Amino acid sequence: MTGSASRLARPLETAAAWLLGLLWILPLAYAVWTAIHPAAYVAHFAPGAPLTAANFVKAWNAAPFARYFLNTVLLVTMILAAQLVLSTLAAYAFARFPFRGSTIAFLLALLQLMVMPDVLIVENYATMSRLGILDSILAIGLPYMASAFGIFLLRQTFKSVPRELDEAARVEGAGPIAVLLKVYVPLAKPVYIAFALVSVSYHWNNFLWPLVVTNSVTTRPLTVGLQVFASVDQGVDWSIITAATLMTSAPLLLAFLLFQRQFVQSFMRAGIR
Amino acid sequence: MRRFEPQIQGWLLLLPAAVLLVAFTHYPAVATVWHSFFSTARGGRAAQFIGLDNYRDMMDDPVFWQALRNNAVFALGTIPVSIALALLMALWVNGRILGRGMLRLAFFTPTVLPMIAVANIWLFFYTPGYGLIDQLGSLFGLPEHNWLGNRDTVLGCLIVVTVWKEAGFFMIFYLAALQQISPVLGEAAAVEGAGRWYFFRRVTFPLLMPTTLFVLVNAVINSFRLVDHVVAMTKGGPDNASALLLYYIYDVGFRFWDTGYAAALTVVLLVILAVLALGQFLILERRVHYQ
Numbered sequence: 001m002t003g004s005a006s007r008l009a010r011p012l013e014t015a016a017a018w019l020l021g022l023l024w025i026l027p028l029a030y031a032v033w034t035a036i037h038p039a040a041y042v043a044h045f046a047p048g049a050p051l052t053a054a055n056f057v058k059a060w061n062a063a064p065f066a067r068y069f070l071n072t073v074l075l076v077t078m079i080l081a082a083q084l085v086l087s088t089l090a091a092y093a094f095a096r097f098p099f100r101g102s103t104i105a106f107l108l109a110l111l112q113l114m115v116m117p118d119v120l121i122v123e124n125y126a127t128m129s130r131l132g133i134l135d136s137i138l139a140i141g142l143p144y145m146a147s148a149f150g151i152f153l154l155r156q157t158f159k160s161v162p163r164e165l166d167e168a169a170r171v172e173g174a175g176p177i178a179v180l181l182k183v184y185v186p187l188a189k190p191v192y193i194a195f196a197l198v199s200v201s202y203h204w205n206n207f208l209w210p211l212v213v214t215n216s217v218t219t220r221p222l223t224v225g226l227q228v229f230a231s232v233d234q235g236v237d238w239s240i241i242t243a244a245t246l247m248t249s250a251p252l253l254l255a256f257l258l259f260q261r262q263f264v265q266s267f268m269r270a271g272i273r
Numbered sequence: 274m275r276r277f278e279p280q281i282q283g284w285l286l287l288l289p290a291a292v293l294l295v296a297f298t299h300y301p302a303v304a305t306v307w308h309s310f311f312s313t314a315r316g317g318r319a320a321q322f323i324g325l326d327n328y329r330d331m332m333d334d335p336v337f338w339q340a341l342r343n344n345a346v347f348a349l350g351t352i353p354v355s356i357a358l359a360l361l362m363a364l365w366v367n368g369r370i371l372g373r374g375m376l377r378l379a380f381f382t383p384t385v386l387p388m389i390a391v392a393n394i395w396l397f398f399y400t401p402g403y404g405l406i407d408q409l410g411s412l413f414g415l416p417e418h419n420w421l422g423n424r425d426t427v428l429g430c431l432i433v434v435t436v437w438k439e440a441g442f443f444m445i446f447y448l449a450a451l452q453q454i455s456p457v458l459g460e461a462a463a464v465e466g467a468g469r470w471y472f473f474r475r476v477t478f479p480l481l482m483p484t485t486l487f488v489l490v491n492a493v494i495n496s497f498r499l500v501d502h503v504v505a506m507t508k509g510g511p512d513n514a515s516a517l518l519l520y521y522i523y524d525v526g527f528r529f530w531d532t533g534y535a536a537a538l539t540v541v542l543l544v545i546l547a548v549l550a551l552g553q554f555l556i557l558e559r560r561v562h563y564q
Contacts, residue, residue, distance in 0.1 A: 017365040018372070020358075021379040027437065028382060030405060031394045042403075090290035099283030105291065112298045114550040118498050119519060119542055122526040122535045123301030123308070146293035176282055205387035207501040208519075212527055223389045227505055230393050238397050245390045256385045257378075264381065267442070268449035 035243040042238050055243035059229075062240065064217050065247065068225035071137060075210075075221050076203045079141045080196055087150030087195075092180050094151065095158035096166070106155075109148050117143035121212050128213055135215045144203065150195050157188045194266035204252055222248040302543060309537035313530070320533065327537035337538065339513045340521040343428060347517060348496040350432035351439065356488055358440040360481070363447030364473075380441040388438060392505035395434045396421075399506075421507055424514040431515055434502055439495065443488045450484040451477075490553045497545060518542055 041049040128139040169179045207223040214220045311320040366377045398405040399420040462472045500520040509516035526535030
């Protein structure tokens with residue numbers, strides 16, 4: 001491709017990229033249009049259509065969304081906190097303690113990357129039933145609290161920490177946990193941020209397991225609440241359903257728009273292994 | 274005594290995570306296999322050992338085969354397209370293109386949305402007559418179409434939604450990999466007079482191979498793991514035309530409460546995932562530079 005062909009190819013390519021970009025943002029743009037206009041303007045694009053917040057108000061009042069929000073925030077916080085602590089300890093063990101059987105234990109842990117709790121819903125439901133914690137936020141979170149992904153990510157990071165730093169701290173009399181907290185954890189900060197963003201988005205959006213294990217307003221996360229709302233309560237009032245849909249996605253979407261760079265870099269970091 | 278210290282410390286550090294991993298990953302995986310040899314406990318009758326009966330039933334169950342076939346079609350429909358689009362998107366937003374930031378944003382945004390929200394938005398697009406797609410179609414004189422109610426189109430509709438949701442996610446991994454490729458290579462190729470397509474085919478694409486593999490494995494796993502859109506949009510219908518394997522497991526396990534049979538179905542899913550894991554492992558063994 002030289003000469004006139006490539007001179008023509010560039011703008012064409014830019015145009016194609018923009019077309020795809022437009023196509024990609026269209027569904028969301030359309031959802032926003034539906035949610036902020038009166039029902040009469042659904043699928044009817046008049047430039048001067050009056051704006052309204054009524055759809056959001058109606059959706060908010062039609063279902064206990066405040067409670068669902070609270071449940072999701074509790075769930076996501078609980079999972080993340082547990083994941084951070086447990087993955088840090090386990091990754092530290094794998095990276096710096098040459099204990100017997102550590103290779104096999106590591107491979108067994110990695111198994112969770114393939115066989116996620118998402119597909120073991122039948123047995124895990126039975127376990128929760130035996131534990132007597134069905135229909136609780138704890139039950140939604142438990143299967144995810146030990147994260148092979150987090151362990152893997154942090155182990156890689158901890159392994160790259162120079163031994164000298166570790167030894168220097170030990171010479172000063174710090175025990176294993178003190179070394180972990182003073183040397184390893186601070187150096188892994190970007191990895192923690194990356195992991196946290198990925199984890200929060202995953203569990204904010206997770207649906208099937210929460211659907212299976214919850215059964216009441218006080219435990220349902222937003223995704224399940226939205227599904228119950230959209231399938232039972234509303235019939236076909238699309239402006240209200242769309243408003244509810246946007247409402248449930250709004251916090252993540254806003255966070256993403258504000259911290260776009262961090263999000264993209266975190267997902268990248270999480271992907272490079 | 275000192276020699277044993279790291280041993281004990283290591284295990285103690287691992288213990289909390291190990292307990293949860295065993296309880297909610299390893300135990301249920303093994304228990305699934307065990308329970309697949311038992312009948313479902315019903316109305317006071319305890320579960321009984323029935324050997325391979327669940328598997329025999331499965332062989333004769335047309336819905337199981339349908340779900341498996343659907344899943345294969347769904348995987349083949351989503352994976353190549355979303356990977357190709359992801360690569361294209363990454364190449365575009367990695368280069369110096371007008372409005373790069375906006376494009377990145379547009380491509381990546383669907384990734385942040387919950388699948389259940391995405392499903393609800395698209396459910397509306399597919400509504401017969403009233404939805405966006407039929408409205409657009411009517412401008413060109415096309416008739417109304419019950420997209421999700423038709424056996425021939427329903428799976429295609431789910432494929433479109435999934436591609437839309439996933440392509441931007443995979444784009445990120447390609448983008449990360451592209452940024453690792455030294456710009457010197459491109460400069461050298463330009464000096465040699467190599468065209469862009471030639472350069473892509475002979476240099477960029479081979480260098481991206483590990484990423485493609487990683488994305489491929491993830492895409493295949495996702496096609497067996499994610500059924501949120503099936504629950505929200507079609508409930509497997511019409512006539513099981515859009516039932517995926519995990520959705521069928523959910524249906525059998527939690528609507529018909531036939532846990533024995535659901536366990537046997539889960540075993541099939543686990544075998545599929547294990548084969549995938551093994552395949553990935555063997556291929557990675559041959560590509561040492563990957564890690």
